Amino acid sequence: MADLSHSSDDNSTDSREETSQESKLDFSEDEEALITRMFNLVGERWSLIAGRIPGRTAEEIEKYWTTRYSTSE
Incomplete structure (x- = not known):
């Protein structure tokens, strides 16, 4: 049972990392x-x-620029 609670903790850590990465692309x-x-x-x-x-x-800025100003024709 200890293994199950440990794997549950791993999942919550992963979701926090994703949120942190998403917030990095929020520019003022x-x-x-x-x-x-x-x-x-x-x-x-x-x-x-x-x-x-x-x-x-540079990667963050390029990703921001391409997602915001990409021209798909």
Whole structure:
């Protein structure tokens, strides 16, 4: 029975990790404005843009940009 309660704890940890990853893609209005301005200046140079936003990676910014501004035609 101890094994069952342990595996239950593992599931709750996994769901917390997913929530943490999802919240990382929530950008503030200031961050969004900065990303837009930087994109207009340097294009898809995500690492340069990420260098201006503390705590953000190039991958996070690229994912944000493509999900928000992707053009599917």
